[in-house]
């Protein structure tokens with residue numbers, strides 16, 4: 001079930017431009033960052049109720065995806081992290097494929113497994129974690 005609400009683009013031009021190219025090309029352009037695959041995560045704003053669209057590195061295993069709230073190793077979580085906690089029903093676009101999913105934050109051994117998969121997909125995640133005392137959260141996104 002697609003998320004219902006007004007789409008509010010990111011204030012970051014490079015982000016909203018990537019979302020625009022990704023979606024307007026049907027998931028055939030704007031699908032990478034430095035040659036590595038990117039997905040688009042759509043969430044509902046926890047305050048505004050608006051639809052927010054966030055490019056993330058693609059981390060996938062056996063049809064289940066992960067969303068890594070790295071924010072480049074910043075000291076704080078990205079805003080979309082709070083949105084997903086408040087509204088775990090999300091939408092994912094992976095190339096031309098769009099699907100609904102339920103997000104669940106992972107911890108412990110499960111997180112360690114997904115963190116390994118995330119770093120394998122995008123090695124810079126490991127560098128980001130060394131830059132901050134914040135423990136970078138990871139959600140799994142289970143298609144519904």
Ligand SMILES: C[C@H](OP(=O)(O)OC[C@@H](O)[C@@H](O)[C@@H](O)Cn1c2nc(=O)[nH]c(=O)c-2cc2ccc(O)cc21)C(=O)N[C@@H](CCC(=O)N[C@@H](CCC(=O)O)C(=O)O)C(=O)O
Nearest residue numbers: 033045046047048054055056057068069070071078079080
């Ligand atoms: C800039 C800010 O974005 P953010 O949600 O903090 O997310 C920051 C980044 O994570 C986001 O830009 C990502 O797309 C950056 N990014 C990645 N970010 C990551 O964290 N991980 C990645 O793997 C990643 C990959 C990636 C690849 C390509 C690319 O172009 C960008 C990539 C933002 O959109 N702020 C809005 C508000 C957004 C919002 O959700 N507001 C809530 C309110 C929330 C509240 O009340 O706290 C609402 O609408 O209700 C604003 O300031 O108006």
